[in-house]
Amino acid sequence: MASGCLLLLLAACSPASDDATDSRRASESSPSTTAPATPTPTATPEPEPTPEASEIREVPREQWDAMVDAGMVRQECPIQRRDQLRRVDLNFVDFDGELQRGALVVHRDTAESVQRIFDRIFELEFPIAMMVGVEEFDGDVADSLSANNTSAYNCRRADQINAPFQDSPHANGRAVDINPVQNPWMDLRCDCWTPSAEFADRTPGPGKILGKDDVWQVFDDEGWVWQNISVPDYMHFDTGYPSTPYEAPTS
Secondary structure, eight states: OOHHHHHHHHHHHOOOOHHHHHHHHHHHHHHHOOOOOOOOOOOOOOOOOOOOOOOEOOOHHHHHHHHHHHTTTTSSSSSSSSGGGGEEEEEEEEEESEEEEEEEEEEEHHHHHHHHHHHHHHHHHOOOOOOGGGGTTTTTTHHHHTTTTOOOOOOOOOGGGGSTTOOOTTTTTTTTOOOTTTTTTEEEETTESSSSSTOOSSSOOTOOOTTTSSHHHHHHTTTOOOOOOOOOOOOTTSSSSSSOOOOOOOO
8 A cells, every 4th residue: 555655656746748848838939829909990081072063043933932921022022023033052151160051032133243252252261150031031031130141132021121112122132131140230220230239349250241351352343332321231232222233343
C-alpha cells in the first residue's frame, strides 16, 4: 500500500510531457486571429435642395374663387376678371435661413417685373417671413399684416382702404407689402404703427427695408416707388399712384 502511494506521488510531481509543453508554447506564440474592428462609415451629407425656378402663371381657378369668396373681387374693384391677374411663384429665404416657396398675385402687366425683383431678393438672401395670398386671411388686410405676410393684390374692404378703389395700387395688383412686422406703417386712423411699433425705428436688422439699401435699389431699378404715401409706410412698394398700366424702365 505504501509503495502504491509513493508511485502516485512521484507521478504527480513529474514534469509535464514534451507534447504538452510544445502545445502551450505554440499557443502562446501564434498570432491573434481576431479580425480588426471595421470602421463606421461616415454619413454622406444631404445635398442642399435645388430651388425650383420662379414661374409666372394664370391664377388657378380655385384661388380665384377663394379671392371672390373673401370679397377681394367686387363690383367697385378695378379687377373683374381672372385673366387680368397673374400668380408669380417665388423662392424666398425665411428668418431661419431655410428655403421656402411662396406666391404673389399681381396685375399681369407687372408680373415679369415682380419675378425679376424677387429673384434678385432671393439671391440677396433677404429674409421674408411668409408669402401667401390675402384670401388666406379672408381678405382681411389687418390679419395679413399681423401675420407678417408679404402680399400684393387685394381690393381691400371699405373700412381698410387707404385710397379710392380704382386708384389703389393694391386693388390694381401693382403694389407689394414686405415683412409688415419689420416694416410697419403709420395708420393715422389710430395714430399708431401697424401692425406694431416694435421695429418702427429705421435701424438695420433682418428683414427690414431702409432707404437706399439693396432691396430698395432692386425695386428702384424696376421703376417702383417706396412708401408712396404721405405717412411712413416702410413695407410698401408700388408702381405709382394713381395706379396706371406699368411699363418697365428702358435701360
